[in-house]
Amino acid sequence: MMIESSSQDVASLVIALRQQQVIAYPTEAVFGLGCNPDSESAVQxxxxxxxxxWQKGLILVAAHYAQLKEYIDDDALDDAARSRIFASWPGPVTWVIPVCPTTPSWLTGQHASLAVRVSAFEPVRRLCLAFGKPLVSTSANLTGQPPARSADEVRGQLGAAFLVLDEAVEGRLNPTEIRDALSGELIRQG
Structure with missing residues (x-):
């Protein structure tokens, strides 16, 4: 089912998230698949x-930094790391940050860190604010296939068994840049 953006439709997506369902939504460059990061069954x-x-790990996208703090080890970040991160947020930069001991492996995969982003893109922010926490965010495509850039492309690759927020992506050509928070090292060019 595709839904257009309105407060009622965002509410439908939030209900789906609370019911441990997968949703699709536009991000900065491509459509993302998302779910409740606290639900192992939803992530699976x-x-x-x-x-x-699962070993690859996932990204969490949030409306603000406070939504991420229960998943990451904020104390592992020195002033230089914080400066780098906050200079780029909100925005299209994803940072890999060490995790808290309680962060589940279904999010981190085989890593001791988690990729996180505070988005400036309004549809993502609306969803995260309405849900009250971050969303899992991974490109809406079958592994190895090109990422979907429209709701129709999402349906073409993945079917119609979940809600899709039918809005345009922000328009970036490439998915977000990914950097290591501790070193600043570029992991994926944006």
Missing amino acids: ALLALKQRP
Whole structure:
């Protein structure tokens, strides 16, 4: 089911998230698949839909930094790391940050860190604010296939068994840049 953006439609997406369902939504460059990061069953459903191995780990996208603090080890960040991160947020830069001991492996995969982003893109921010926490965010495509850039492309690759927020992506050509928070090292060019 595709829904257009309105407060009622965002409410439908939030209900789906609270019911441990996978949703699709536009991000800065491509459509993302998302779910409740605290639900192992929702994350497993997302990974199965995408055919993505759990070992790779996932990204969390948030409306503000406070939404991420229960998942990351904020104390691991020195002043230089914080400066780098906050200079780029909100915005299209994803940072890999060490995690708290309680962060589940279904999010981190085989890593001791988690990729996180505070988005400036309004549809993502609306969803995260309405949901009250970050969303899992991974490109809406089958592993190895090109990422979907429209709601129709999402349906073409992944079917119609979940809600899709039918809005345009922000228009960036490439997915977000990914950097290591501790070193500043570029992991993926944006």
